[in-house]
Amino acid sequence: MRSTLTRALAAVLLAAGFAATTAMPAAAQDTSSQDTASQDTVPWAVSTAANEFGADRVNYSYTAEAGEQVHDGLKVVNNGPAPLELAVYTADAFTRPDGQVDLLARDKKSVGVGAWARAASDHLKLGPGESADVPLTIAVPAGTKAGDFLGGIVTSVQQGTVERRLGIRIRLRVGGDLAPALSVEDAHVDYSGTANPFGTGDATLSYTLHNTGNAIAAARQSASVASLFGAWTAPAAAIPDSPQLLPGETWHVSVPVHGVVPGVRVSADVSLTPLLTDASGSVAPLAVVTGSAGGWAIPWTLLVVLVLLVLVVVFVVRRLRKRRADSAGASPAERPSAESEPAAAGTAESETVEPETAVSETAVSETAVS
Incomplete structure (x- = not known):
């Protein structure tokens, strides 16, 4: 102990x-x-x-x-x-x-x-x-x-x-060939969402810096998260320079990103500028290194609202159909009274024909007398 x-x-x-x-x-x-x-x-x-x-x-x-x-x-x-x-x-x-x-x-x-x-x-x-x-x-x-x-x-x-x-x-x-190199590894985006169905949310971008070269180097960093197929981009918060990493060492970075549009699928871009320090202490920036990652940003609140709207629409449509079905079921009871009127009219018409027949017969009789 x-x-x-x-x-x-x-x-x-x-x-x-x-x-x-x-x-x-x-x-x-x-x-x-x-x-x-x-x-x-x-x-x-x-x-x-x-x-x-x-x-x-x-x-x-x-x-x-x-x-x-x-x-x-x-x-x-x-x-x-x-x-x-x-x-x-x-x-x-x-x-x-x-x-x-x-x-x-x-x-x-x-x-x-x-x-x-x-x-x-x-x-x-x-x-x-x-x-x-x-x-x-x-x-x-x-x-x-x-x-x-x-x-x-x-x-x-x-x-x-x-x-x-x-x-x-x-x-x-x-001495020899100095080959400074940094890479971005294990990058991923975690979206925490928002209660506002039509608002933006927060995400956390995480990745690992890996010194894959043979020189001690630090990194100047920037990152952003894009959604809606790149139509909307949210920059990450300011990221401090990494410490100087020895060859083979890694450094974990986690940075918040605000204002992310929940476009179901989002993509993150990381940009690194390796910083190489020489024996005199002078710092020289090297060529930019990039990395990318994808993640899910599902608008759960908006989906809940849409599901509720669909349920309301389904309910209304079913009620309307039920009312129409009820109306269609009540019409046969009214059909007898409607059919009786045409029948009476038909009887009257047949009766009016008979005098014409009689007149015709009378005419025949008169012809016979003459």
Whole structure:
């Protein structure tokens, strides 16, 4: 339990101190806070050695060929009033889910610059006010492929159950063909809908950035969601630049998109501009990379309204048909009275014919007399 607590605290302390050291080499971290402590309260300070690589550097940055060695140094100063014992070691770096750069734990195996870099001493004893210059050597193995590697050199002290660490980054670019590349993977759109049957809704666009190249790179991002076959496009909220991703690393992005028209099927477009940082710190934008995804945006509220309207129409039509059927069923009862009148009229007509017959007979009789 004590070992687990120690490792957890050490990881938090190192990440904050490691990031702060890039800007302020003498900063350290304490368990009482995740803020960077001032130089007046830390017991020790670290900095890069002043040599042909420069003075007052914020980190180590090199360009070397496979099989080459780089020689540098680390300066450590005990600013406290008591003797200080420090462990010194190197480790590979990685990007945490919060975007901060961290170093592998001491008991984890490094395979990059953390394995190639070695301090001349792995243990220091410093009296109050004393300092030490520790030689640092980076030996790039022969056959190492071109690309960027990131690690760090760490000084640490054990104080009870807390391991306090302070590190400086080591960034190495091995010569050769540099091929920075980022890709958009696992993109999808989730539509959350709206209560307004004729309104727009919100969606969430999620995707993963993958550094598929051999260079450390960040990404400037933008995205949008289109519906109604592209007739309506809603831009995503502003997306901050991604942290710098080491080769092979991934970064998950989730961004809200407002004003999406629920056109049953929607499509999302993601645009990335890779940002490549050189050894001098200059940032160069590269060719834009795009990605796309599809998703469903079904207007459920509108569908419910339409279903209700259909049910109402069906109900009205059935009522009208029933009334017509009832009217048709009542007409046969009225037919006898209607037929009796024509019958009476026919009888009268037949009776009126008889006098004509009589007259005809009379005429015949008269003819006979004459």
